[in-house]
Amino acid sequence: MITQQQIESIIDAVVAELKRQGIDGRGVQLNTPTINLDLPDITASEYRTRSYVENVRKPDVLRALMQTTPARIGIGHAGPRYRNIPQFIFWADHAVTQDALFKEIDPTLLQQFNLFEVQTQASNRQEYLLRPDLGRKLSDAARKTLQEKCIKQPDVQVYVSDGLSAAAIEHNLRDIFPVIQQGLAQAGLKMGTPFYVKYGRVGLLNDVNSVVDAKVVVTLIGERPGLGRAEAMSAYMGYKPQPDSTDADRDVVCNIFNGGTNPLEAGAYVVEYIKRMLKHQASGIKLKLMEQEQNK
Numbered sequence: 228m229i230t231q232q233q234i235e236s237i238i239d240a241v242v243a244e245l246k247r248q249g250i251d252g253r254g255v256q257l258n259t260p261t262i263n264l265d266l267p268d269i270t271a272s273e274y275r276t277r278s279y280v281e282n283v284r285k286p287d288v289l290r291a292l293m294q295t296t297p298a299r300i301g302i303g304h305a306g307p308r309y310r311n312i313p314q315f316i317f318w319a320d321h322a323v324t325q326d327a328l329f330k331e332i333d334p335t336l337l338q339q340f341n342l343f344e345v346q347t348q349a350s351n352r353q354e355y356l357l358r359p360d361l362g363r364k365l366s367d368a369a370r371k372t373l374q375e376k377c378i379k380q381p382d383v384q385v386y387v388s389d390g391l392s393a394a395a396i397e398h399n400l401r402d403i404f405p406v407i408q409q410g411l412a413q414a415g416l417k418m419g420t421p422f423y424v425k426y427g428r429v430g431l432l433n434d435v436n437s438v439v440d441a442k443v444v445v446t447l448i449g450e451r452p453g454l455g456r457a458e459a460m461s462a463y464m465g466y467k468p469q470p471d472s473t474d475a476d477r478d479v480v481c482n483i484f485n486g487g488t489n490p491l492e493a494g495a496y497v498v499e500y501i502k503r504m505l506k507h508q509a510s511g512i513k514l515k516l517m518e519q520e521q522n523k
């Protein structure tokens with residue numbers, strides 16, 4: 228049993244130690260120390276490529292293995308948990324993902340391409356994330372706006388959507404959009420009125436086409452961001468999307484960014500895809516089967 232006197236002597240000893248370190252009995256710093264905020268950037272490549280495993284038997288082999296993949300290997304452990312630096316890098320990368328999910332598109336980009344904005348039935352980002360079904364339907368206001376502003380029955384309707392990363396649109400639209408526009412013009416194809424949809428999902432292709440009635444509909448949409456990678460965009464497309472069309476009726480050109488599928492090349496590839504769809508009057512699995520049949 229510890230006595231009152233012993234408790235007081237422990238407290239006295241702790242207070243004496245704090246005073247020695249420059250902190251008074253109420254926890255207030257007596258001599259304000261200088262805080263150095265000039266911390267190293269732990270997201271820099273030197274921290275990412277370094278091995279955090281202790282006592283590696285064959286460091287060269289581990290280094291070579293680490294160079295083969297961006298996956299988080301060689302990060303070591305401190306008991307059951309991650310070591311500090313890999314943990315901090317993970318949190319920093321996760322922050323990039325969160326930022327991408329919640330980022331709003333830069334309005335000047337929409338102006339640059341004359342994209343007017345409409346919204347799906349998701350009323351905010353939280354609802355969009357929890358209810359994918361709402362991201363596949365135009366709001367009543369959006370439907371009315373598209374009725375008023377869009378030309379009907381174009382050969383190709385292209386529209387842009389934030390999807391899961393508005394950052395992806397900001398990174399790639401300036402490169403890919405003109406290539407698609409020029410490619411379609413050169414092929415003599417009539418392009419619909421382009422626009423921007425906030426909170427869109429891939430399946431929105433169907434609802435959009437119930438208004439514009441295009442032969443091919445393409446959405447340039449932000450992909451689900453990976454850890455630390457938010458700039459990848461996809462082009463999902465389908466031939467005459469109907470209310471009951473599924474992903475089996477669609478095609479995708481994915482991973483579009485400088486470092487993945489180059490956006491300029493992706494634009495040309497999308498145009499080629501569209502031509503194939505128009506030629507076979509099909510997309511998705513049907514298109515593949517028809518092309519296979521033709522090549523027999």
Ligand code: B12
Nearest residue numbers: 390391428429430449450451461474475477478479481482
């Ligand atoms: C999430 C995801 C899935 C999820 C989708 C679930 C969901 N509700 O989100 C699941 C696990 C079901 C999935 C399945 C498949 N997927 Co997937 N998927 C992805 C991933 C990681 C992200 C997609 C994304 O961000 N979409 C954008 C958001 C906004 O769309 P969304 O409306 O929320 O979700 C729709 C799309 O994701 C779509 N979708 C997902 N995968 C695929 C694949 C194809 C070919 C199509 C047309 C549509 C499609 O399905 C969702 C519902 O409509 C991508 C990787 C990438 N780099 O993009 C691969 C990716 C798109 N998938 C791919 C593939 C191959 C498939 C499968 C065909 C695998 C298989 N053999 O079964 C199936 C097809 C399923 C389908 N929908 O018909 C490939 C496509 C390659 C290509 N160029 O054709 C990718 C690029 C991965 C890769 N690098 O290989 N996928």
